[in-house]
Amino acid sequence: MTQITPQPGIMDIALYTGGKSTVEGVSNVVKLSSNENPFGPSPAAQEAVRRVLHEMHRYPSTDHGSLRQAIGEVHGLDAGRIICGVGSDEIIHFLAQAYAGPGDEVVFTEHGFGMYKISARVAGATPVEVPEAERVTDVDALLAACTERTKLVFIANPNNPTGTMIGQAEVERLADGLPPQAILVLDGAYAEYVEGFDGGASIVDARENVVMTRTFSKLYGLGGMRVGWGYAPAGIIDVLTRVRGPFNLSVPALAAAEAAIRDTAFVEKCRAENTRMRTWLAEALMEHGVPSDTSCANFILARFSSREEAEACDLFLQKQGLIVRRVAGYNLPAALRITVGDEASCRRVAHVIGRFKAGER
Ligand SMILES: Cc1ncc(COP(=O)(O)O)c(C=O)c1O
Structure with a gap:
């Protein structure tokens, strides 16, 4: 008999469920379940990957200097205070590993992204879930927790x-109200969808207790x-860099990301198209009796009258080859999260939801 056991907390982790990408018996599905860009990656990123294909036998850069330089230039940030990871998921993991352990608490909001809880558990820390105010981050509740x-x-x-x-003043109030041993992490996975928004970079620059995460996903x-x-802040980057594996990002991943961030015209086009179709989709759903909060990202949280109705609508959408995301795991059982796709997908999803609301099953 062995006595092999994992670290405390590991077996409490509920596995992360990604967005579905297939429906049995249905071909030609449209995947609107993972908030992916309907236009794919920039052609420049694809070309950059093709150019490095012959370098796969080489280890990648350990310091990601060239990518950090590009991010710094495009966003006007100090490249020396940027750290790159295998998705922003890995940065979240680094933070939890480096700063939280048994007896410590990791705070996030009730409908917050699933990796916060998982990373806290991996680190042996205690996850603390805080209520939101009608699906909006509640700074007072966070401070009270x-x-x-x-x-x-x-x-x-x-x-x-x-x-x-939430607005800059609220985020600043949160940063300034935290206890002295706590770090505020501003997850800016969807920051690019907000015209003119810096994701919280200026708040990081002005303080010692704030970190911003971003993604190419x-x-x-x-x-x-x-x-x-x-x-x-430099001290936190120093800590996280000690936790990071030296070759965490592959050669093609580094090449793709650097080309992508420099292709600002593609970024502008995708942002504008997302804004246009997001408005259209929200209005079309509203006309079918499906409300949603004003979204600042590349998806809409469509609200139904009950869990049963949301699940029935999801099944109806799947039958028509449309895959959206159930969010019961985020304490939103009566809602479906729908990624803003291209115009044809948005029209299709709105049309099918209209048929569902008209009684078709
Ligand atoms: C809020 C939020 N943060 C972080 C991530 C992680 O993204 P990635 O690891 O692909 O960068 C996601 C992905 O869905 C997200 O929605």
């Missing part, structure tokens, strides 16, 4: 899966490449 054991407070702004956002269309990054 902090104790002398709080090490990390995560908010996504805009939030997933609600799509809602959403607007840049590189979810499959797995590249994200964090921006933080």
